[in-house]
Amino acid sequence: MEDKVLIWRLNRGSKEALCRIYEKYRDDLVRIATGLVNDVSTAEDIVQDVFLTLVRSADKHEIRKNLRGYLTSCVVNKIRNSGRTKSAQDSVSLDNVEPAASKGKTPEEYIRCDEEFQLLYKAVARLPYEQKEAVILHVQGKLKFREIARLQNVSIKTALSRYNYGLTKLRSMLNGEVEK
């Protein structure tokens, strides 16, 4: 309901509403986009384009589904349309990857986490795009498989399979790395 209020206000030119929407969703969207295009700057540009479109056409259409899902779909479509799905697998800008703050971690555990996240992003970059999309959108984007299926224009079963295969591949890549 809060999102509906914000959109209503944005439609009527409220700067506060825009700031609130931006604050609420921008960072998460950049995180999702980074997972898909493997580069933070590109991800930021894509998310900025999405917000610009939102601002420019806010009064022209009504957002019927939830705002988070809508913005995430816009990001995904923009990435697909820009042909960035086949970016180099090793061009992951990992300097910006940092672990979430965690209570009670020892310094050794914190360092181990950092390396783990680096490995994770490298592994994600190596996934086939559709599987990567399914994994990122479900885990980070919190999209249901029904929504992912609609975005990818496949059945729910296919979306779920892509997700499972993606996760299995990530697991075997990461476990293989750890055993080295």
Added chain:
Amino acid sequence: MRSAEYIKRLIENAKIRLNPEVKKTALKQLLNELEKAKINSAKPRPVTGRMIMNSRTIKLAVAAIIIIAILVGINQFGTSITGGGVAFGNVIGYIQKHSYTFDLEGLTMKPIHAMVWELGRIRIDYPPAIEVGDYSSITDFNTGQTLLLFHQDKTAVMKKEPVFKSITEEPISLCTRPIAELWNVLDGAEEYLGEKEIDGKRVSGFRITKEDQNYSYEITLWADYKKGFPYMVETKAKSLDSSPITITTTMKNFNLDAELDEKLFSLELPPGYMIAYQENLEDIEVETRLTPEAEQIVQILSLTSEGSKDEAVEALLKIDWSKPIEFSKEPYIFCISEKQYKALNAEDQKRLLEQNLKDMTAFRNLSQIVLDKGKAAVTAKQYDDAEKYFTAGLQLGKLLGENYDTMVVEHLVGLAVERKVLNEMIQLYTITNNSEKLHEAQNQLNDAEAEVDKIRQESKEMNGE
């Protein structure tokens, strides 16, 4: 070996370090675009400035106000046809178009503090109730949706339909209904009561009566006779059942200058809270699918339940533990988390617990049988056989002991099995003088014990010890 769940958590927790300056510049660009968009398309403002104009209720209310105003010649911002004193339209304008706070008396020993947000929501923070602790309700007047927050255990209930049951079951509706009625009332629906003095203050009175399938309401609104600020609202709610009871509440101390944080009225779950007591077991989604080895384990547990112990153990020894072992939704012991359990309605919670009890009994029995066979093999100096039994028992324990998706009690049982088996393995490797495996078993035992201590500590902290 990292599980799928571990990988998921890793992905969830990965954050990106973002440049705040880039973010600031980007936001500035958006605000400039918004300014341009406003200049390019000046949009006529809606008559009432009310949100969610696609709400049918609001559209009807607006249409009705316009029609009534035309028919009876009442100026919405002018004086009433009764002549003299403040118009009901002015009074109801304060109720419907402003944010304010007030105190509610008559339901509890101390007054309850309530807040109304101009866009049509009310938040009430109730004093602590026995076994429940303190709780709050946020109701949306447009949709009737109510979010109940129980702060003690950070759970929430979302009521999507406005349901008004008997007074003893729904005290919340008694608190919210009078303001909800006033918030939706149309000018012209009132009875004018004239003017009087209350505590030295000159006020004008208006009465609205309403009835639904459960109650009849008589709402008397007293407002400043000149300006129309609400001063006091008295409500008499009478139940319409065979033994009617009447409850009177009074709203006082209206404060129209209160600065209220919109976030207090959000119908979204606050961070750290979870929806409880409402989900169905059928609706729970599990992302993993049953693998062949896991299917074997399900059958082994069934064999154990049926009493076919030897067959069960024989099958357990044949499991290839290096292959993926992932379960679908059943058996619940492997896949349903504490959070998912708490979110279930009471009936499904009971159903799940009953099934879990059966599966856990089979799990414990199987672990014990395997452990006993291993110990017997050690006694008989058949050390290779003993190791096979203990390895199978350990892997069985890990299915729950290393499974963070399951409920705490099952997780602890898994850890207990691991510890028992590891202790036996330590003895075995001491006898066989295998220092490498002995060291490994000791490390695993330390990890299992550390995990148990951690869970105990977390439990103590949750209980405030």
